[in-house]
Amino acid sequence: MKTRQELTLEDCEQVAAAALAEARQNKWIVSIAIVDDGGHLLHFVRMDGASPASAAIGVEKARTSAMTRRTSGMWEERIRQGRTAMLKMPGILPVQGGVPIIVEGCCLGAVGVSGVQSHEDEQIAQAGIDALLKE
């Protein structure tokens, strides 16, 4: 029988705290969303001053990442390379800033960040995940 790992609220709080620290250190103002492996919201935080749009975009990046088990930036890159058909993929926001949480080859969920430049969003998401996985 296969066992299944899940992100706990404590895990999410750890990811969010590390991501927030990364953002604050760079004086970036963002929204940070964490979803489970089904793309459903587990945890969300929007820093004071982050736009309302960043709230929705952060969640969509996380959902994209969790459901495809890839970074949302990978989709952006593929489209940039000419695979424009990927724009019609269901439920995909092909913008960098969503990173899956992979543990022992399984995707447990994803982190999506929005608010600054896309590569900076991804840096924040990755910092959050690194804090969780480096234990």
Add this chain to the structure above:
Amino acid sequence: MKKLLQVVLALMLAATALCARAQSYGPPITLEQARKVMAAAEAEARKSSLNLSIAILDTGGHMVLMQRMDGAFFASAQVARDKAWSAAAYRRPGKALQDRLATGGAEIRILRLQGASPIEGGDPLLADGKVVGAIGVSGGSGEQDGVVARAGVAALK
């Protein structure tokens, strides 16, 4: 009799106006305020050993803080947001809509209100008498969700 009716009507209108003033939107909730609300709501949930989703939205109905406790069913994540959105948009608790709906008759029109969630567990968040956002709770019974949401509301007062 007619005079009396007029007086009653005038009083009702005045009361409505008063309510509307008391419930106008203020500045959107800060993250610090939201964290205070979340901590109080979560503590209330843990007291009753409930696994819930709790969402806090700003005055525009956009998410500020959200968390799903271990073991909460995944639909609760969306339902909590829906309840909070309804409370922010209509500036009244889901329970108020629920009670009106329960009277039946013409009040079943509430089911057609855009984005309304006529279920206990969503409440406007007030600071200095103004609506600064809303809290939505889902995962327990309506009554349990309501108790947790109101614990969150009380944290700002």
